[in-house]
Amino acid sequence: MKRYVLALDLVDQPDLIEEYEAYHRSVWPEIQDSIVNAGIHHMAIYRYGHRLMMLMDVSDDFSFEQKAKADGNNERVQEWEQLMWKYQVALPGAKPGEKWVLMDKIFELGG
Template sequence: MKKYALCLDLKDDPQLIAEYESYHKAVWPEIIDSIKGAGISNMEIYRLGNRLFMIMEVNETFSFEAKAKSDAENPKVQEWELLMWKYQQALPMAKEGEKWLLMDKIFGLD
C-alpha cells in the first residue's frame, strides 16, 4: 500500500465552501466507482479555511497517468470535475491546468 498527500485551495467564500462540503457528503456513485476502479483503496479530504488536504492510499495497480486517462474518457467524471472547479482554485505554484498538487513527505514517524 502506498500513500499520497495532495493539496488544493477552495475559493475563499463561505457559501461556496458550504456547497462544496455538501457535495462531498453525497459524492456521486459514478465518482466513487471511478476512484475505487483506479486502485485507490482509501481517500480522505480535510479542510482548514479554504485549504484542502487529501490523503490517498493506493494499491499496486494505481498510477496517476492511468487515472488521468480514465478520467478524461469518463463523461460523468468530467461533469463532476467541471462542477467542482466552480468551488476550487489553483494553488499559486500550480502550472496551467493543474488542480490537486502532490505534496512532498518531509517527515515520518516509523
C-alpha cells in the same frame, strides 16, 4: 500499498465552501466508482479554512496517468470536475489546469 497527499485551495467564500462540502457528503456514485476502479483503497479530504488536503492510500500499481486517462474518457467524471472548478482554486505554482498538487513528505515517525 502507497500513500499520496495532495493539496488544493477553495474559493474563500463561506457559502461556496458549504456547497463544496455538501457535494462531498453525497459524492456521485460514478465518481466513487472511478476512484475505486483506479486502485485507490482509501481517500480522505481534510479542510482548514479554504485549504484542502487529500490523503490517498493506493495499490502498488496505481498510476496518476492511468487515472487521468480513464477520467478523461468518463463523461460523468468530467461533469463532476467541471462543477468542482466553481469551488476550487489552483495553488500557486500549479501547472495550467492542474487542481490537486502532490505534496512532498518531509517527516514521518514510525512506519
